Amino acid sequence: xxxxxxxxxxxxxxxxxxxxxxxxxxxxxxxxxxxxxxxxxxxxxxxxxxxxxxxxxxxxxxxxxxxxxxxxxxxxxxxxxxxxxxxxxxxxxxxxxxxxxxxxxxxxxxxxxxxxxxxxxxxxxxxxxxxxxxxxxxxxxxxxxxxxxxxxxxxxxxxxxxxxxxxxxxxxxxxxxxxxxxxxxxxxx
Numbered sequence: 323x324x325x326x327x328x329x330x331x332x333x334x335x336x337x338x339x340x341x342x343x344x345x346x347x348x349x350x351x352x353x354x355x356x357x358x359x360x361x362x363x364x365x366x367x368x369x370x371x372x373x374x375x376x377x378x379x380x381x382x383x384x385x386x387x388x389x390x391x392x393x394x395x396x397x398x399x400x401x402x403x404x405x406x407x408x409x410x411x412x413x414x415x416x417x418x419x420x421x422x423x424x425x426x427x428x429x430x431x432x433x434x435x436x437x438x439x440x441x442x443x444x445x446x447x448x449x450x451x452x453x454x455x456x457x458x459x460x461x462x463x464x465x466x467x468x469x470x471x472x473x474x475x476x477x478x479x480x481x482x483x484x485x486x487x488x489x490x491x492x493x494x495x496x497x498x499x500x501x502x503x504x505x506x507x508x509x510x511x
Contacts, residue, residue: 361406361458367495367503370406370458371450371475374399374511375468376418378488388421395488399460399511400425409457412437412450419462426460439467443474451500468492476505 361370377392377399388396399422408430413423415436423434437446450459463471468490469480475494483490489510495503 361495365495365503366497368456368498369451369454369496371447371461371494371496372403372458373461373463373468373472373475373492373494374422375465375483375488375490376413376416376422376462379418385417387417392418392422392488395511396422396425399491400429402511403458403460404429406430406458407456408432408460409454410435410450410459411462412459413462414439414464414467416464419464423460423462437461439464441470443467443471447471447474451496455498472505472507476502478505480507 361367376388377395378389379386379392380389381387403426408426409432411423411427411430411432411434413419413434413436415438420434420436427434440446450461461468461471465483465485465487469482472492472494473480475496480492487509489508491508491511492506494505497503
């Protein structure tokens, strides 16, 4: 009993210290789904970072274009983010990430900024947070980098993305002091 109480105390302290609420939803559950396009500063957030893996690719060569399903997914993402105050779009130099990012960049009237994927995304995330203290930023990555980018943003565990999964969408809302106001994960868009 003492161990259970101790564990509950640790969990409560962690939740209080992080100030982060997390919600995972399946995109098929429209009744309870929160739209990433609903960014509001009412919660105290001043910025939101949205992270996705590139959409479906055509072929398995080193630098494939998007498949038609991938182009459709990229356009759905842009439509969902259209009402947000977008300030920046980042993508790795590969065609599939650039093509996933392009519709949102066009919608927001910004250029796609190229970044190099790294094992440790912390320096990149610090640059993003410093360069864009307000507004919404989209980062397009890969199955092996997107979850580590989100983990660096929220300071929480994020499960790796399966090689066959292209629908994960994450967002982290940040207060002016860098505190995490909200963290959400959807499994489809």
